[in-house]
Amino acid sequence: MFYYKAKLVKIGELLYKEGLVDARAGNLSVRLRDRAIITRTGSHLGNLSFEDLIELQLYQKHTLEDRASSEWIVHREIYLQTSHKAVVHAHPLYTVFLSNYYSRIEPKDSEGKAILGAVEVIPDYPSGSEELAGAVAQGLKTSKILVVKNHGVFSAAQTLTQAYSLISVLERSCRYLWNINLIERGTTL
Template identity: 30%
Template sequence: METIQQLKLYAKKVVQAGLVVGAGGNLSIREGDIMYISPSGFDLQEIEDHQWVRVEISTGKILGDLKPSSEVLMHLACFRKRPDIRAILHAHPTYSVAVSSTGNMIPPLFPDFPAMVHNVSYLDYVIPTTEILANAVADVISDSDVVVMRNHGVLTVGKTMKEAYFYMQLTEESAKVYVIACTMGKPRILTEQECQELRALSSERYRQTLLRNEVQ
């Protein structure tokens, strides 16, 4: 099944890229009114085909015996708010967590980040796995493809899992560049005009189209 293969592919990518450790992180893909989501307590790269949990998006009903990720409410909230998205990824990328825990935002320091990631929302710390967090994410997800949760992690959404994963990579790389730059001096942050000029480039719009249309 294509959906399962996509989930397995990006589950391994997330672990191999160091975006999660242990049994951390979760991801899901929508198929109609059904969400396929990683099971609770599993190392993402060790999930077998039959272990991805099916959940009805409209009702929250779990279809099967395994327990879904403890962040299932957050995934449901995003799918209910954003009928345009098909994939959700939640990870705990080191540099993004580090920068956000200081109260700072992750600034645009190189072209790819502002060109591809147009809106980032920041949430102050909310206890994970709760309805409180799910509601907080739901309040901002309509206008954002990236949500940075201070002292916790990052959530990205996309029309494909490839798009959601790319947003996660760019956010973490931007946080990493920022941390490194700060150790050497005061970073020059791209201006809003420079960011808008990047977003207007036809090459960047083409890349966005590829991310949203490709299968993997």
């Protein structure tokens, strides 16, 4: 248990340091068989403590669900519908910008192309809603990452490091794409 909690703390710190979340945004979780550990609602991912991590059952309600991230319903649905073991949700700025202009983000940089390919952008459902949970889980059945228009990114993989890394690569690709678009339009940086 200590290992998973320490990993959640470390990945939260990396997300914050890289600017993929702000002080109170984003959430992450890891699945442990029929349970999951998820960040507390309103927790600062860059400064997590073990007290900010809540363990919940996947197949039954628990009184601590009210203290868990408001996106618990989305994380839970991903675990119930897929084989992913870790979920990271972040709000990277350039990725959210581009979600307004594309239904699929297609990286132009070599790393983004090789690692991500095209990334689907789904409609902006209300945060923490059943509609969002269903749409994200459905999308992550065949992918490891997707963008919710005007909201952020959900990434799911076998490890937290893998899920975090995909978001990091996507944001870098989106910054690159944003700047290429500016240059092509004749706008100076």
